[in-house]
Amino acid sequence: MPDSLNQNTIVVASRKQISSDLKGETAILSLDKGVYYGLSDVGTSVWKLLQTPVSIAEIHSALSKEYDVEESILKEDIFNLLKRLNAEGLVEFTSNR
Numbered sequence: 695m696p697d698s699l700n701q702n703t704i705v706v707a708s709r710k711q712i713s714s715d716l717k718g719e720t721a722i723l724s725l726d727k728g729v730y731y732g733l734s735d736v737g738t739s740v741w742k743l744l745q746t747p748v749s750i751a752e753i754h755s756a757l758s759k760e761y762d763v764e765e766s767i768l769k770e771d772i773f774n775l776l777k778r779l780n781a782e783g784l785v786e787f788t789s790n791r
Contacts, residue, residue: 699750699773699776699777699787700750701749701750701751701754702749702750702751703749703750703787703788704747704748704749704787704788704789705744705747705748705749705750705753705776705780705785705786705787705788706744706745706746706747706748706785706786706788707741707744707745707784707785707786708783708784708785708786710724710725710726710783711723711724711725711783711784712725713741715738718735718738719732719733719734719735719738720732720733720737720738720741722741722784724782724783724784726783727782727783729782731782731784736757736761736771737775739756739757739760739761740753740757740772740775740776743756744785747788750772750773750776753772754768754769754772757772
């Protein structure tokens with residue numbers, strides 16, 4: 695993981711997982727851990743974006759158009775979700791663009 699996440703950090707879903715859309719929610723299986731994870735509707739929106747390398751700024755922009763939420767809360771929630779997904783080995787961070 696980069697020393698510090700910022701809006702230019704690139705993130706992508708790990709290749710060591712498989713996922714499925716379940717009527718607006720997402721189930722993810724970690725191939726390394728053999729553990730299932732679930733994402734609700736907002737998490738699913740983020741997960742869809744993570745299927746190709748994307749900057750955190752692009753995630754923020756897409757979600758701010760889709761959901762009516764205060765910018766600072768959205769930013770914090772995105773960073774927290776991405777950090778948790780990374781800790782579980784479900785996403786990878788790469789160098790900034």
